[in-house]
Amino acid sequence: MNNPRGLQPLNHSLSGLPQWVSERILQQINQLTHYEPVIGIMGKTGAGKSSLCNALFAGSISPVSDVAACTRDPLRFRLQVGERFMTIVDLPGVGESGARDNEYAALYRGQLPRLDLVLWLIKADDRALVTDEHFYQQVIGEAYRHKVLFVISQSDKAEPGSGGDKLSTEQKQNISRKICLLHELFQPVHPVCAISVRLQWRVRVMAEQMIKCLPREASSPVVAQLQCPFRTEQVKEQARDDFGETVGVVLDTVIAFPLIPAPVRAIIQAVRTTVVSVARAVWDFFF
Incomplete structure (x- = not known):
């Protein structure tokens, strides 16, 4: 020691x-x-996976797997803070390519047992959730539901978009409806989080929820990787x-x-x- x-x-x-x-x-x-947590982050193209990771974590990031890797070998990135390490696994979002969704199913089934948590990002303005729902039921299933934390990303793009520096009352109402919809569709184990990285809106709340969702052995090593503003007393x-x-x-x-x-x-x-x-x-x- x-x-x-x-x-x-x-x-x-x-x-x-x-x-x-x-x-x-x-x-x-x-x-x-010295436990090294492994967190999967999934979402369709443009869901803001990189932005969220950069906002949450302080560690310097280095790719573990080849950027040109095939879909059966998802991108892995190792974060380092001092002598501590954590791995982020970048998982492809489903529903963008029907031809590849079966391949993604096999990929997820291979990855899920090795992940401490999956952050499933769904864009605030994404209405095409039928494939996500099917994938969740068929692939995640009862065995891994406890490992998934749903995150509504880019809440500042919720209708009616303003492009301002804070969310409007109408946007917040629509986000509340979206949260209810996700609870209805997915019946998640954990509360659905809604964030805007651009506006730094509710990212701290999401970080606190993430720590609660992690297995006990993983929470402390993940806290060690968080940016200072998210290392709250509650966390x-x-x-x-x-x-x-x-x-x-x-x-x-x-x-x-x-x-x-x-x-x-x-x-x-x-x-x-x-x-x-x-x-x-x-x-x-x-x-």
């Missing part, structure tokens, strides 16, 4: 355990702090709680290990609450 200021209190909270047990636990916590509190819970799961896993003697299990069980509390307290040293 490369952060002694965070390590020392955790080590101390495990001091009643045999050294080999505490080392095993610390090793697994270390893996947690950090969510990530702290998630980190504490994942550390608790590490202890539970060790308790369940068959070779652990019963007295040692009892000690781990006794210190579990303290260790989780310490993990939350030292979160800032790691992330």
Whole structure:
């Protein structure tokens, strides 16, 4: 573990355990702090995928896969902040090419198990959602619905467009209707977000929702990649709680290990609450 200021209190909270047990636990916590999240982002051409990624994330971006890659190998970009990494997978939007939608279905089925979250961008002025709905039901299905966060992008282009520096009341009303429509069509697990990157409208709210939707082990590493304005207290509190819970799961896993003697299990069980509390307290040293 490369952060002694965070390590020392955790080590101390495990001091009643045999050294080999505490080392095993610390090793697994270390893996947690270096988890590399993978987020898919999908949407039709012009949905604003690049704009959203540039607005949200602070890391320097480098392509992992060839720009000329075939559709079966979606573009992957690695983000880096200090020693931390995260991968963005650029997934093609459906409905633009009927001939390719079957190919996209195969691509998604191969990618979904490896993604922590999918940001599904739908333009505020996009009315052609029949293919999206079919794709969602047939490909995403029950197994991966929890991994999808719908985002209505480019809300400043909602009717009636004004081109101004803030959304009109009519635009906001139409966006509310669009949110209701997406809930009706897709019955998503998570609340639908609506944003305008150009106007910086509700991007912070969307970032907070994204952190809530992520698996517990992924939320802290993603928070570490966010631009400063989006590292809100609410976001950090969510990530702290998630980190504490994942550390608790590490202890539970060790308790369940068959070779652990019963007295040692009892000690781990006794210190579990303290260790989780310490993990939350030292979160800032790691992330």
